[in-house]
Amino acid sequence: MILAYCDETDSVQMRYSAFTLLIFPSTSIAGYRRFVVSELRKVFEKADNDATPFPTLHSVSLPEQLSDEKKVRVFQLFSEAISKYCIGICRVGYSWDNEVVKSHVATTGMSVQNSARLHSLSTVQLSAIGRFKSPIQYIWELDRENIDGFSHMYNMSTHIEHDLQLEEIRGEAYSGMNKMVVGAFFCEKRDHVMYGVDFCSRQLAIRNEPNPTAFKADCAESSTNYENLVFRNQIVS
Secondary structure, X not given: XXXXXXXXXXXXXXXXXXXXXXXXXXXXXXXXXXXXXXXXXXXXOOOOOOOOOXXXXXXXXXXXXXXXXXXXXXXXXXXXHHHHHOOEEEEEEEEOOOHXXXXXXXXXXXXXXXXXXXXHHXXXXXXXXXXXXXXXXXXXXXXXXXXXXXXXXHOHHHHHHHHHHHHHHHOOOOOOHHHHEEEEEEEOOOXXXXXXXXHHHHHHHHXXXXXXXXXXXXXXXXHHHHOOOEEEEEEEO
8 A cells, every 4th residue: 555644835025835755565664663763763863762752853843952064964864764664755845926826815705824835735635646647645743733725625535525526517527536545544753754754854844945045055965865756746826
């Protein structure tokens, strides 16, 4: 089975919202986790008998105890794990000033951020369906604080129900989501694969910044490992 780990990002500075998908065969997850945990033990300099949990990781706020060199290493280790075990990366965003987004906001009353997210999500899903010819199981980060506001985006059954009705009305295939989507599931923020989505998304975002700091550039440098994996990386203006 193919797993698509998904996460959204907003850039106030660049005025866009984006979704990033990392695609994995289910059989590769165990190897990915083993690699990440082994490398994190080195970063945090764990003693031989220390099996306590690592701090929760987030690409924009790594633990203060880590030096800049070690923070860069965290980005590197996730890019190495992704390049070794992932089979596809898709990142699509929509500008908050995009005419389609603005028209959707005017029609629905949805916030510009959520409208841009919704358009980004639909685009990455269709891109993944078009790329892979095997059913996909989507996995989202469980954001307990905001789940109610995003439930209309994450509920795959709503989208599939809509598509199946259109197929019956029109008498022809619509999007193919019913055949190609197993469903949507959730994982906690503290998940090694979702960490990878976060760090990958951050690296790709830094590459789009006009003048990143030297530290940011160092963090993004290892994203060159993704060149053969990225099948779409676009911000729709």
